[in-house]
Amino acid sequence: MSAAEDVRTPSPRISDATLRDSAHMAGVEFDAKDAARISDLLVKTGVELVEVGMISGPSSKDADLILSTHETVGPDRSMSLVVVRDRQQVASALDEALRLGVKSVMFSIPTSEQHARLKLASPSAKYLTTLARAAIEGAKERGFHVTFSGEDGARTPQDRLVPYVAAGFAAGADRFRLAETVATLSPWQMHEKIADLTAIEGSEIEIHSHNMLGMAVANSLAAVRAGAQWISATVGGIGERGGNAPLAELLTSLRVIHGDTRFDLSHLTELSRAALEGAGLGAAFQSGPTTAHAFAYELPGQLTNPEAYETLPAELVGNTRELRVRTRLTKPLVQWALGDEAPGTDLDAFTAWLTVHQAENGRPLLDADAIRKAAVSYQSL
Structure with missing residues (x-):
């Protein structure tokens, strides 16, 4: 040949x-x-x-x-x-x-x-x-x-x-x-x-x-x-x-x-x-380890055990690991986002409330900070 x-x-x-x-x-x-x-x-x-x-x-x-x-x-x-x-x-x-x-x-x-x-x-x-x-x-x-x-x-x-x-x-x-x-x-x-x-x-x-x-x-x-x-x-x-x-x-x-x-x-x-x-990614998607999406997750297992999913750690290339989610909210994911604040929150009720809140507001992108802020608003209701 x-x-x-x-x-x-x-x-x-x-x-x-x-x-x-x-x-x-x-x-x-x-x-x-x-x-x-x-x-x-x-x-x-x-x-x-x-x-x-x-x-x-x-x-x-x-x-x-x-x-x-x-x-x-x-x-x-x-x-x-x-x-x-x-x-x-x-x-x-x-x-x-x-x-x-x-x-x-x-x-x-x-x-x-x-x-x-x-x-x-x-x-x-x-x-x-x-x-x-x-x-x-x-x-x-x-x-x-x-x-x-x-x-x-x-x-x-x-x-x-x-x-x-x-x-x-x-x-x-x-x-x-x-x-x-x-x-x-x-x-x-x-x-x-x-x-x-x-x-x-x-x-x-x-x-x-x-x-x-x-x-x-x-x-x-x-x-x-x-x-x-x-x-x-x-x-x-x-x-x-x-x-x-x-x-x-x-x-x-x-x-x-x-x-x-x-x-x-x-x-x-x-x-x-x-x-x-x-x-919702705008005009282009860029691949590789330095992008905003490279180390973003919406599953609690990925956030808890990132070493199982990463070719190399985010810190090695100066990037950061983060949570990004719209409506696929789960109790374990919310619990991970709240961290030390989770024990004082009714996670089932808050997750249900936040899911409805997301749908009513056009599915905005949430990260861990946004979930924590939403929890403060929820607790003040």
Whole structure:
């Protein structure tokens, strides 16, 4: 094979996680209208699969996004993430996915010992595999197309990751997504990691990279060179932890470097503006460790255990860690924000009051200081 032929080999299928990953970036909340506009433009561009919403159990808060996307592009062109924590929780989440008309699910399963210990209460590789097999088999019995993930897979040792992936395909999964949840790999390291997975018989592999080190597109292309068939991206690279692989840069790289003309790039500027407008991020989203969004969180677990999510600490680059949230308020999140002031506050009542207050005032962005100030106002009522 000549060098020219080699450089034109990749022709990956593209999934886009703007309506899931970007939608759960701290402080970002798309509505049903945003979902319709973004999903329509994604499909017109040639994106094969629109990932939308997160389902962890009954009454998903992302139901409106999911239903709007289904109405716009159809459930066959979309996929929803299902959180995996235990068997009972997975069963209730799959029931909710069925209620919403979801046909394809992506199981979010933490594979590194650090993330498994935090989220599954056990770092055991045996337990991880058993839980994944049960989730996959339950989903296939219900008729879903199943992608299963390796959340924090980039930091998961191969002797733990490869058997897990092989077991997932043996259980009937259709695709595996390696999530570079914490950006730590170079393109050549990514190539090596993916090559071990594509060597598994019957495997179909997807790469989902974050851009804290500025290599999400390069790592995605390296994964495809190693045999991955899918790349997951987001519009404008909008997302947590330095952002994701930006769709426009990815598609233009495929065209320039690999001669890939399958995609209609004429929609990209409108698509980027639609996503930025819906996300409330102004005219542009900048990725990397020095941005205002790089170390912003809206989940109490991320704020309590930042080392599990950060490529490097915020202080190392002169940045700061902060809370950003609109309406996804929870009692643990409010408790974290109030800190030493929490014991003197009725957290259930205050959280309920603040949720209503946010909705009535147009969902303003809250940080820890704003929550503390709101608590003072609440206590004076």
